Each structure stands twice: as structure tokens, then as C-alpha cells.
Amino acid sequence: MLNIKRLWSLGVQKNSPRTRRQIQLCNQIALLFTLATVFPYQLFYFIYDYTLYHDVFVANLIFIIVYLSVLLLNHKRRYATAKKVLLVNTCCQLLLVNYYISSEAGVHLYYFTLAGILLFLYQNLRTLVYFVLLATLGTLFTITHFLFSPDTAITPIPSPWVEIMYAGSVAAVLGLLGVFLMFFRNQINQAEKELNEKNDYLKMLSNTDPLTGLANRRVLDEALDTEWYRLSRNPTPLSVIMCDVDHFKLFNDRYGHNSGDHCLKQVAAVLKGVLFRPSDLAVRYGGEEFAVVLPGTDEAGARHIGERLREAVECLNIPNEDVGADAYVTVSVGVSSFDHFNCHSGGPVRLLNSADKALYRAKSSGRNKVVFLGYDS
Structure with a gap:
């Protein structure tokens, strides 16, 4: 667990507490979307019929590499670029995967996860920009849900696996939201702790004679x-x-x-x-x-x-x-x-x-x- 924390803490050094939390959140999202891609989707493609699902498997490998590059970008202190790469990569992955296997697998449901964490991912996000991003995610969800049917999919998932995968997608979306909410709660607790410590320190300064250390x-x-x-x-x-x-x-x-x-x-x-x-x-x-x-x-x-x-x-x-x-x-x-x-x-x-x-x-x-x-x- 300690090694994972070190991994998602890449790039946090020499930053304010608020910026550190944003960097950690960005890294956590990249890591969790990587895991969500590998389990169960990549595992299914590889075991069930690697030849049939070769294209979507390779595409997902590229998306995984881009997710991991987010950690490298944060490590190199390119924080704004890392968040943009994360957002664009996720949207493109969901769109492309649904194009290959259809919306019946439920992969497009991850747009809800992305919308749910959008406001936490960006600092000082303007209201207009926020609603534009939400509208974009809503549009992408609508496109994948109604246009990418099994009839138009390049390599659709057969029944009953598609139903199992849909249930897995629902569980993964809810699980990721729960995990992210836990991260947010921990970050809020940490922020409150830091704020209380600062308030206590400022109160101590206001009540203490700086020369002698006695009360004033x-x-x-x-x-x-x-x-x-x-x-x-x-x-x-x-x-x-x-x-x-x-x-x-x-x-x-x-x-x-x-x-x-x-x-x-x-x-x-x-x-x-x-x-x-x-x-x-x-x-x-x-x-x-x-x-x-x-x-x-x-x-x-x-x-x-x-x-x-x-x-x-x-x-x-x-x-x-x-x-x-x-x-x-x-x-x-x-x-x-x-x-x-x-x-x-x-x-x-x-x-x-x-x-x-x-x-x-x-x-x-x-x-x-x-x-x-x-x-x-």
C-alpha cells in the first residue's frame, strides 16, 4: 500500500497542500482507469479470443500507456498538461472501445464516473467551462448509447458474456465512484487537519510573546x-x-x-x-x-x-x-x-x-x- 501511495504521489514535492491533493487525485484517476481497463476487459479479450479482439486489445494498451504517462507528466511538474491528457485519453478510450464492442457492454457508463470527478480534478474551474465539459460528456454518452449498437460494432461481445460485462461495467463504475469519494473524503479530512493545525499555530502566535515564549x-x-x-x-x-x-x-x-x-x-x-x-x-x-x-x-x-x-x-x-x-x-x-x-x-x-x-x-x-x-x- 505504501508503494502505491508513493506512485500516486509523484510530482507532489515542493507544492502547496491544495496543489498536492490535485496532483495525487490526477495520479489516482490514471492508475484506477488503468486497472479498470486491464480487469476485466483486457483479460477477457486475451483469454476469450485474442485474434478476434486484437485491435481493441492493442488500442487499450495504447490508452494504458497514455494513462501511465500522466504520472510522468506530473513528475515533471507539467500538471495542467497531465490533467488534459487524462481527460482526453479517457473520453477517446470510451468512444473507441464502444465503437469496437458496442454500448451493450456498458463501457460508456464510465462517462458518469468522469463527470462525477470532473469538478474535483480541476482547480478554480469556471462555471461556463464546467458546464461545457459536462455537456461534452453527455453528448459522448448519448452518441455511444444510441449509435454504437451490436449491429454496427466491429467486434461485438456475444451473449451471455456481454450481459456479464455490462454488469461488471456497472459494478466498476459504482466501485470507482466509491473509491474516488473515499479519496475525496480523505483529502477533505487532511485539508481540515492542516487548516486546524494552521489555525492552532496562528492562535499560538497571536497569544505568545515571540521573545520569551510566554503568553502575552x-x-x-x-x-x-x-x-x-x-x-x-x-x-x-x-x-x-x-x-x-x-x-x-x-x-x-x-x-x-x-x-x-x-x-x-x-x-x-x-x-x-x-x-x-x-x-x-x-x-x-x-x-x-x-x-x-x-x-x-x-x-x-x-x-x-x-x-x-x-x-x-x-x-x-x-x-x-x-x-x-x-x-x-x-x-x-x-x-x-x-x-x-x-x-x-x-x-x-x-x-x-x-x-x-x-x-x-x-x-x-x-x-x-x-x-x-x-x-x-
Whole structure:
């Protein structure tokens, strides 16, 4: 099965997903029409009376070669030519075979299969062109059905074989339509999967700070609104931490923006390292400022995490010599919590502002420390 997939995937490399699906479909049609020609028609001609059916047998061999050339054309990236060759070859084959063996064998029924897959075979097919192609297929079907009778056929199929072949043609037409519909369904599923993956990726990009990999301000606002709604139904503690890299402007001016970016990445890694629960959210709030949302965490727990964060950043030992000869990069941390829900209170914005005020006090009172302010402060 894997080798067959490789065969019908010839020419798909370095193309968009939509183009790849079109190429695969074209190759699949060519392969299946080749198989439908060999079984049962070529097999019958060869076994029953090869001498009598020599001409139609040879003609079908030529058509088979043209079908296989479609794969070669796609491999050579001549996609438009491959589809035209496939369509013309199929129409000519059905017309010629019916001319040889008559319409009673049911070969002309394959025009229905071709009409059913026409819209999937071509991208951006204009409505007028589509109806012209359908009208052409309808005309060819009518010609073969009414004009190519056993009386006019060059080598008609005798009874009961013609009835058996007609039943086989019906089964093959329905089988091919079913197989093509399965391919279409798989392609649709694959397209939906690729679309969902792209949407997830774009959503991740829109919600992620590109420098640190943390969530951004948009996610913070959504998370606080979500937690506030949850607390209205199930009151539990909620804490927020705001932290800021001390003297970051001095650090940036002395060591350059590349070093500044690297410093922020290290602080972000520390921030993620002190959080263990999936529900905890770390955010780059802006510039050198970070925020943490801690659902189900009271004042004591939030203070503990804030202190661990402060100590971990200090232990990075990132020099900041403009502050002092032996100075290192540190952070100031503001913490705020509340353990009761009041629908008339200021909401999550007030909690965030309380943590921001606590951060301001930490910076104004000497930096590199943790300050707590209650929600009602």
C-alpha cells in the first residue's frame, strides 16, 4: 500500500497542500482507469479470443500507456498538461472501445464516473467551462448509447458474456465512484487537519510573546476574566504576581539589546521554572515586566512563589555593573490576593492593579524584594 501511495504521489514535492491533493487525485484517476481497463476487459479479450479482439486489445494498451504517462507528466511538474491528457485519453478510450464492442457492454457508463470527478480534478474551474465539459460528456454518452449498437460494432461481445460485462461495467463504475469519494473524503479530512493545525499555530502566535515564549497580555486579560467567572460559581483564592527586572534600562545601555533580550529570556525561564501547576499562567506583561496568575492560591502561597522567583533570578548571577561593582540582575515582585468573591467589587482589573501597586512599592523601597498588598488595599 505504501508503494502505491508513493506512485500516486509523484510530482507532489515542493507544492502547496491544495496543489498536492490535485496532483495525487490526477495520479489516482490514471492508475484506477488503468486497472479498470486491464480487469476485466483486457483479460477477457486475451483469454476469450485474442485474434478476434486484437485491435481493441492493442488500442487499450495504447490508452494504458497514455494513462501511465500522466504520472510522468506530473513528475515533471507539467500538471495542467497531465490533467488534459487524462481527460482526453479517457473520453477517446470510451468512444473507441464502444465503437469496437458496442454500448451493450456498458463501457460508456464510465462517462458518469468522469463527470462525477470532473469538478474535483480541476482547480478554480469556471462555471461556463464546467458546464461545457459536462455537456461534452453527455453528448459522448448519448452518441455511444444510441449509435454504437451490436449491429454496427466491429467486434461485438456475444451473449451471455456481454450481459456479464455490462454488469461488471456497472459494478466498476459504482466501485470507482466509491473509491474516488473515499479519496475525496480523505483529502477533505487532511485539508481540515492542516487548516486546524494552521489555525492552532496562528492562535499560538497571536497569544505568545515571540521573545520569551510566554503568553502575552491578551492571554492575561482572557485568563483573569475566565478566573473571575469561575470564582462567581466556585469561590476560591486567586492571586496575581507582578515582577519587574530592576535597572533594566541601565543593563540594556551597557551590554546592548542582544544581552538585554537574553536576560529577559533567562528571567522568563526562571519564571516558568517556579510554576508547577498547569493552571498557573506566566505572562510577559510588557518590556521587562512579567505577570503570573495563580488560581486557587492564597496569600501565603503567592508570597512563597514570589520569593522563590526573586531568589532564583538573583542566583542567575547576571552582572549589572552600572548598578554596582558586584551587582547582579534582580527583580522586584508585587503580590496581591483575595479569598472571597464579591460581584460588586472591582473585578480582576482591581486585583491586577493591586499587584502593580505592590510592585511599585517594592521598587521604591529598595528593589530586589517581595511586597504584598491585599485586594482591598
